[in-house]
Amino acid sequence: MAEHRGDQPARMIGQKVLRPREQVEERIRVAILSGELKTGDLLPPETELARQFNVSRTTVREALRSLTTQRLIYKVPGSRGGNFVQLIDHHSLGSAVIDSVHNLLTLGSIEFTEVAEVRQHLEVPAVRLAAANRSDEDVERLRDIVARQKAASVDDPEVPKLDEQFHTLIAQASGNRVLASFVSALHHETEPVHYLDLSPDVGRATVRQHKAIVDAIVAKDQDAAEDAIIKHLTYLRKHLAAHGTH
Amino acid sequence: MAEHRGDQPARMIGQKVLRPREQVEERIRVAILSGELKTGDLLPPETELARQFNVSRTTVREALRSLTTQRLIYKVPGSRGGNFVQLIDHHSLGSAVIDSVHNLLTLGSIEFTEVAEVRQHLEVPAVRLAAANRSDEDVERLRDIVARQKAASVDDPEVPKLDEQFHTLIAQASGNRVLASFVSALHHETEPVHYLDLSPDVGRATVRQHKAIVDAIVAKDQDAAEDAIIKHLTYLRKHLAAHGTH
DNA sequence: CGGCGTGGCATTGTCGGACAATAAACCGCT
DNA sequence: AGCGGTTTATTGTCCGACAATGCCACGCCG
Numbered sequence: 001m002a003e004h005r006g007d008q009p010a011r012m013i014g015q016k017v018l019r020p021r022e023q024v025e026e027r028i029r030v031a032i033l034s035g036e037l038k039t040g041d042l043l044p045p046e047t048e049l050a051r052q053f054n055v056s057r058t059t060v061r062e063a064l065r066s067l068t069t070q071r072l073i074y075k076v077p078g079s080r081g082g083n084f085v086q087l088i089d090h091h092s093l094g095s096a097v098i099d100s101v102h103n104l105l106t107l108g109s110i111e112f113t114e115v116a117e118v119r120q121h122l123e124v125p126a127v128r129l130a131a132a133n134r135s136d137e138d139v140e141r142l143r144d145i146v147a148r149q150k151a152a153s154v155d156d157p158e159v160p161k162l163d164e165q166f167h168t169l170i171a172q173a174s175g176n177r178v179l180a181s182f183v184s185a186l187h188h189e190t191e192p193v194h195y196l197d198l199s200p201d202v203g204r205a206t207v208r209q210h211k212a213i214v215d216a217i218v219a220k221d222q223d224a225a226e227d228a229i230i231k232h233l234t235y236l237r238k239h240l241a242a243h244g245t246h
Numbered sequence: 247m248a249e250h251r252g253d254q255p256a257r258m259i260g261q262k263v264l265r266p267r268e269q270v271e272e273r274i275r276v277a278i279l280s281g282e283l284k285t286g287d288l289l290p291p292e293t294e295l296a297r298q299f300n301v302s303r304t305t306v307r308e309a310l311r312s313l314t315t316q317r318l319i320y321k322v323p324g325s326r327g328g329n330f331v332q333l334i335d336h337h338s339l340g341s342a343v344i345d346s347v348h349n350l351l352t353l354g355s356i357e358f359t360e361v362a363e364v365r366q367h368l369e370v371p372a373v374r375l376a377a378a379n380r381s382d383e384d385v386e387r388l389r390d391i392v393a394r395q396k397a398a399s400v401d402d403p404e405v406p407k408l409d410e411q412f413h414t415l416i417a418q419a420s421g422n423r424v425l426a427s428f429v430s431a432l433h434h435e436t437e438p439v440h441y442l443d444l445s446p447d448v449g450r451a452t453v454r455q456h457k458a459i460v461d462a463i464v465a466k467d468q469d470a471a472e473d474a475i476i477k478h479l480t481y482l483r484k485h486l487a488a489h490g491t492h
Numbered sequence: 493c494g495g496c497g498t499g500g501c502a503t504t505g506t507c508g509g510a511c512a513a514t515a516a517a518c519c520g521c522t
Numbered sequence: 523a524g525c526g527g528t529t530t531a532t533t534g535t536c537c538g539a540c541a542a543t544g545c546c547a548c549g550c551c552g
Binding site: 265291292293307321322323324325326327328329 | 500501502503504505513
Binding site for chain 1: 279307308312314315334335336339343347349353361364368422424428
């Protein structure tokens with residue numbers, strides 16, 4: 001182990017030269033993705049990693065910074081701190097989509113309507129699958145949400161959050177985690193607008209439509225669920241366009 | 247400008263303390279997302295940024311490393327190199343989805359079938375929109391792809407790439423860039439399997455079905471397009487299950 | 493005159509070491 | 523036993539230096 005930096009001679013031709021930082025980053029990434037390092041595991045201290053890889057702590061830190069931004073690890077300062085392996089589940093996909101869509105929207109590289117359109121197209125299979133695959137707990141959670149929506153007044157700041165939870169819950173009940181992540185993420189990015197034009201009438205209608213959707217899911221009636229969600233989405237779209245969505 | 251580091255006293259209560267790296271990163275991010283810095287623009291050298299922000303180059307570099315990982319900038323070493331503002335369009339969304347889905351699949355946090363299922367659900371609205379919104383150039387490109395697929399032999403290494411291009415082109419023809427990014431990304435992650443069991447018979451049938459889809463899109467017949475894609479997807483699913491997808 | 497190596501130069505990449513900031517654990521005083 | 527200061531392990535930042543990179547200009551040579 002007396003090898004020193006800078007010795008990658010006589011290797012396969014055409015092999016791209018990897019900078020030290022890239023190699024360190026890749027080695028740690030592979031260790032995580034292969035399961036060698038599991039969720040919650042604490043990596044060795046940066047000085048120790050630097051010693052093991054035989055690079056400077058600066059290089060190790062750049063690799064760790066990149067992995068942190070990729071959400072593969074998270075950093076905790078302090079005595080018992082360190083670099084921990086981040087939990088990586090389907091919510092990561094949702095976060096990634098949210099970030100990217102948010103950037104694209106503020107830059108004007110995509111239109112708001114494109115996001116909303118995709119979300120609506122995803123919600124139809126989501127309710128159908130939910131009606132097919134829902135568990136009893138799903139039903140319980142959905143009824144709870146609808147009850148709280150009925151109780152909330154239209155100017156309650158909780159309203160948008162409840163609506164997002166409602167649609168997210170349905171997507172989760174579908175049993176397809178990719179679908180759930182997409183619906184949740186796209187809903188998160190399209191929600192703020194709903195919040196604007198919310199009259200008591202619209203609020204009551206929304207709750208009624210939500211209830212119809214839940215009833216269909218409870219009855220495991222896929223066609224009824226599809227009808228209900230389409231009515232709901234159509235209703236919302238109408239009451240958005242009326243408000244002038246720039 | 248004689249202020250020195252470390253002086254953030256007497257500020258709004260509850261205001262989270264931001265580390266220097268976070269502040270630098272945020273300032274640059276805002277500059278990019280606000281349009282102050284445009285695609286292709288060259289940032290000042292790291293030493294100059296360090297001087298302007300009154301932090302060390304190390305800190306600037308960590309901020310830039312994070313922004314690089316987020317694909318907001320890219321770095322070029324060398325004399326005329328520097329940190330450039332990355333092009334941020336809807337393809338960024340596709341890349342983000344690909345990366346995240348890939349991680350989740352190799353970690354076993356999501357199932358392959360979940361990804362394939364969502365993709366198939368998205369392809370239906372994609373062909374319908376394509377039939378409605380296609381341009382003449384879209385038609386040209388699609389016909390070109392199908393022609394090349396017909397010409398290619400089943401063991402041609404181009405086959406998977408052509409299939410991905412075909413489905414991606416349809417999604418692009420829909421006019422919805424979010425939809426196009428999703429379909430393209432999910433297809434990219436689910437394609438390798440198709441590649442396995444590919445007999446000449448299946449190859450011919452695939453080309454025939456592709457042609458039917460294109461014909462429907464050319465005719466702007468949404469219902470026919472939906473029928474055709476559903477037949478195609480069903481056919482593929484059957485010939486995948488037969489092969490035993492672990 | 494034109495190609496081509498070659499050395500200069502600006503910039504990023506890495507190094508090494510020091511110190512500051514952080515936060516948990518420890519210890520001692522009451 | 524509670525409380526507060528102190529120790530300690532680790533990440534965060536600073537500094538200065540040098541290596542690596544890759545464009546550019548210049549000059550050598552054909």
